[in-house]
Amino acid sequence: MSNNQPQPQQINIELNEKEAEGIYSNLAIITHSPAEFIIDFTRIVPGLPKAKVHARIITTPQHAKMLLKALKDNIEKYEARFGEIKIDNTPNQHFGFVTPKKDEIVN
Numbered sequence: 001m002s003n004n005q006p007q008p009q010q011i012n013i014e015l016n017e018k019e020a021e022g023i024y025s026n027l028a029i030i031t032h033s034p035a036e037f038i039i040d041f042t043r044i045v046p047g048l049p050k051a052k053v054h055a056r057i058i059t060t061p062q063h064a065k066m067l068l069k070a071l072k073d074n075i076e077k078y079e080a081r082f083g084e085i086k087i088d089n090t091p092n093q094h095f096g097f098v099t100p101k102k103d104e105i106v107n
Helices: 018-023 061-082
Strands: 027-032 037-043 052-057
Touching: 037 061, 052 061
Parallel strands: none
Antiparallel strands: 027 037, 037 052
């Protein structure tokens, strides 16, 4: 009896020096349409009211859901090894930075 199961394809991934440095992001803005998800990775700096987009990923809804599953799996593995990741649910606080009140923003 022959096994007609498709063999998994091996993919070689190239990582250039610039991309290997990475980009730090502490805020992601996610928008979507029926055909795609757009994830903008930004960086909030205390005291500055603007956040510049440093990278934008555009993907299909199917790949966005696969990313969610992969992140969930990896967070579970991380927490099993290093302990629970604590999230501060303080109002008006994003990624450890307090959101400035409207009258505190200087343009």
